[in-house]
Amino acid sequence: MRTAVVCALLCAATLHAPSAAASAAKAPPAVSVTVSVTDGADAPESGKRLDYRITVHNLGASEVHDARIEQRMPATTTSATAPGGRVEGDGVGEQKVIWRSDLPAHDIRVFTATAVLGGHAEPAASAAPGTRRPAATVCVYVGESFAPTACSGDVDDLPESTPESEGDSWMGWAVGAGATALLGPGVVRAVRRRRVARAG
Known part of the structure; x- marks a missing residue:
């Protein structure tokens, strides 16, 4: 009787093992995304418009659905625009752009935004004398995660007057x-x- 019970347990374990392996094999692959941002300028002047180009590359073999791409504009930004995106924040130093997009496997998506820079009350500690350093950062979020999958930034020297x-x-x-x-x-x-x- 004991032998029959042991055999039954072993058979049950053997039958369930393949299904567990199959479930593990169906686990979604890890997301691999990179992002870069540039405005094509090194020393913009206060009051001038900066044209940002954001490049998002899905390196993975699976499509990423409804990715969230967020760009925080430089602290001196007085106005911002973004085709296909939503601009949030009205005050200086509070403007952010948000895009929502699917990222096909092994594909690249390009987004654009513009910002008009104003003056700065105090120079940044890392800036050389006579300059300001307006910085823009871009991060990619997958799903509803608060942790970014990838981030990048662009920093310029802004002549000070x-x-x-x-x-x-x-x-x-x-x-x-x-x-x-x-x-x-x-x-x-x-x-x-x-x-x-x-x-x-």
């Missing part, structure tokens, strides 16, 4: 005036001496 530059020019004039005041009397004396020497 502030009272500091005016102060530098004022300092230059002040130094020049000071030098003239110090050297002026000596020049006048030298000219007088030459005149006296010629008269004598």
Whole structure:
């Protein structure tokens, strides 16, 4: 009797094993997506429009359905547009663009957006003196996940036009005036001496 029970259990385990293996074989493949973003500029001027090109590449063998592509515009953005996308946020530093798209296997999708840059209240700590660094970031989300599958960014040097530059020019004039005041009397004396020497 015990032998019959043991055989029954072994047979049941053997019958269920293939179905478990089959279920494991049907597990969805891992998503492999890359993204890149560029505006084609290295040193844009404040007030100019930046044209962003976002490239999303699905490297996987399966289609990704309803992917969410989000671009956060630079903190100095005053206005933004995005064909096929939705612009969120109205204030400076709050603008974001969202696209929804299927990503076919081994395929590339390209999205475009524009941003108009304004001034910046304070220079970024990482920026060189006299520049601002407006940065745009793009991330791809699969499903309703809050964790991005892939992210990329673009950073530019934005020439700065502030009272500091005016102060530098004022300092230059002040130094020049000071030098003239110090050297002026000596020049006048030298000219007088030459005149006296010629008269004598």
